[in-house]
Amino acid sequence: MKNVLIIDDDRNFCESLKVEFQDLGYSAKFCTSISELEEEQEITKYDWAVVDLRIGIDNGLDVVDILKKENSEMEVIILTGFGSISTAVEAVKRGAKQYLSKPIQFDELLESFGDQQIDNEVESYPSLARKEREYIEFVLNECDGNISQAAKKLGIHRQSLQRKLKKYTPLK
CATH class of the missing domain: 3.40.50.2300 (Response regulator)
Incomplete structure (x- = not known):
């Protein structure tokens, strides 16, 4: 046990x-x-x-x-x-x-x-939106939270990054 x-x-x-x-x-x-x-x-x-x-x-x-x-x-x-x-x-x-x-x-x-083997016929993959959010958070972390610098590294406009961040903001 x-x-x-x-x-x-x-x-x-x-x-x-x-x-x-x-x-x-x-x-x-x-x-x-x-x-x-x-x-x-x-x-x-x-x-x-x-x-x-x-x-x-x-x-x-x-x-x-x-x-x-x-x-x-x-x-x-x-x-x-x-x-x-x-x-x-x-x-x-x-x-x-x-x-x-x-x-x-x-x-x-x-x-x-590792205690129970579950047979899943269909493997579950994270959604593309989730992966995008994780990558944006990773790049932001690398840029110490600097949105302009992160947007430049991501190859998108700063306002586009801000819209994406607002979209991914966790609700409480």
């Missing part, structure tokens, strides 16, 4: 995910903040962790550092609704096993840990 730790600021999501794991016989617990995680006495007992990239005002990449420091064998998967290539690379550098976008099917999450 695997022990799973879930770190996400969305309590409902944590509770749902915890139930999904428990229904399959896993032991699961969740924390909704880094301070809650730091109070957890037995981080070393967990085999897997599911971590949101944005935990309130905290960064999930910092959580990866905390978890890996306490238990280098723990498999960590980052989930995010705000993914980008640069943060995916950083997550893997810090020790995350996978970097996945929300929403995600529970079976896909289990498959990412």
Whole structure:
């Protein structure tokens, strides 16, 4: 039986995910903040962790550092609704096993840990719009947020880039 730790600021999501794991016989617990995680006495007992990239005002990449420091064998998967290539690379550098976008099917999450083989007849590919957004975020990151410089590197007008950024702005 695997022990799973879930770190996400969305309590409902944590509770749902915890139930999904428990229904399959896993032991699961969740924390909704880094301070809650730091109070957890037995981080070393967990085999897997599911971590949101944005935990309130905290960064999930910092959580990866905390978890890996306490238990280098723990498999960590980052989930995010705000993914980008640069943060995916950083997550893997810090020790995350996978970097996945929300929403995600529970079976896909289990498959990412390598615990369950799911036969998908049709492979799912990210949409072109998602790839475009990720690439724009990557270039913007490389240009330290300078829209004019990023537009020049992308070969588009600055106003076109601003329209695309407005289109991809996450809604809260």
